[in-house]
Amino acid sequence: MAGHSTWKTLKAKRLLEAGAEEHSEYTRAVRDMDLGDRLREVRVARNLTQAEVARRAGISQPALSRIELGGGVPTLEMLDRIGRAMGVRFTISVGDDQAEQIDLLAG
Template sequence: MTESRLAQQIAATLRRERTTRLLTQTALAELAGISQGAVARIERGHRVPSIPLVERVFAALGLQLCVSVERLDAHLDAQLDDLAARPLADRLLDLPLDRIQQRLGDLPHLLTGGTAALLQGAPVPTDAVEIAVRWRDSTRFTDWLEAAYGQRWNERWGDYGGLRLEPEEPGEHRWRTRYGEIRAHMCDELPEAVEVRHGDRSYRVVPLAQVELTDPRTAALLTRWRARAGARQ
């Protein structure tokens, strides 16, 4: 992940406090004397805003920020514990999985990464639908991204936009679309798939063992989860 966790925490806190007060972004911007776009950028959480700006926005809500510290990566343990305590159907509500699956239509793909792990019972946090796509289907995938009003993650900006959509172009294979966020694992051939069912839906996914071999991020989360589960036994 390239975003700052601090930026995401500020974004989530601001959204919560603003919506609790039934304020729109425009209304809060007027109270703080800034633009609606500035409020929107903070709430997207893709980059850390300046401290004076954050203080100004929260002051408009009658609030101020405080600072604390915690053990490194403690948030990951909290996320893993939270997900493990929730039913799978509840965990899937955090992802726009069915909406994106329906819209992908006949584009050849498999679910992989954290999405595949989640569907196979592993309580790993993931904030985007992850798919495996063949390089030879790149043009079709690009056409789909264009139709879905996709914007590509721009690491230099710390935000979406400013880059060409095509997977062949340099940059992370990560896009924001009208249906939700999506990540692509480009490959020469799609790996063997297994089918998992949840409720009345079935999903073609990369087997968990293969995910661990090809996706270091998900593998690290799975190792962390198993270590925590083993420590409780």
């Protein structure tokens, strides 16, 4: 597992590769890395290894690693499985931050 300083270096490198300008590729790279950062934070806070979460979620450890590094975007179904594997429920917001908020799953 990469150490904290190695992780920050890798993140900075990915952001640099995506480009310094505000454009869709940069925005997507930042979003993917933020998601990966958050998943990693939750996993580490729960004292779970990547291998353990991956096994419980039915995915490979390298796939989980790629997601945590911002190199892969999980489907909603995979996020659900990862959340269940870590014993958490994720809430994800999409769309314009200023727009009206509607809960599609509210019954």
